[in-house]
Amino acid sequence: MEFITLHLGSYIISHGYDKTNKEIMTHIPADKFGKKLIAVSRIKSLSEKYILTDYVDGRWIYWEYKEDFEDVKKLLNT
Numbered sequence: 001m002e003f004i005t006l007h008l009g010s011y012i013i014s015h016g017y018d019k020t021n022k023e024i025m026t027h028i029p030a031d032k033f034g035k036k037l038i039a040v041s042r043i044k045s046l047s048e049k050y051i052l053t054d055y056v057d058g059r060w061i062y063w064e065y066k067e068d069f070e071d072v073k074k075l076l077n078t
Contacts, residue, residue: 002039002040002041003037003038003039003040004037004038004040004072004075004076005035005036005037005038006035006036006038006051006063006065006066006067006072007033007034007035007036007065007066007067008030008033008034008035008036008051008063008064008065008066009030009032009033009034009063009064009065009066010027010028010029010030010064011027011028011030011061011062011063011064012025012026012027012028012050012061012062013025013026013028013055013059013060013061013062014055014059014060014061014062015059016058016059030064033064033065033066036063038051038053038063040076042054043076044060046069046072046073046076047069048069049064049065050062050063050064050065051063051065051072
């Protein structure tokens, strides 16, 4: 299994959708960024602010990351 290391901070957990198809989300703020290993196989997408990964019980989690978007893209393409 391949991993990348990123500095992650605040995150948003997506729990699914309610009866009106509105996404149910929990925002978790962080005071600082911490280093974390992420399994590449868990990554679903990357934006300029968040990396989206699988979470527990079919949920998704949007992690805010500190690195530059282009640098993370390069990590994922190697």
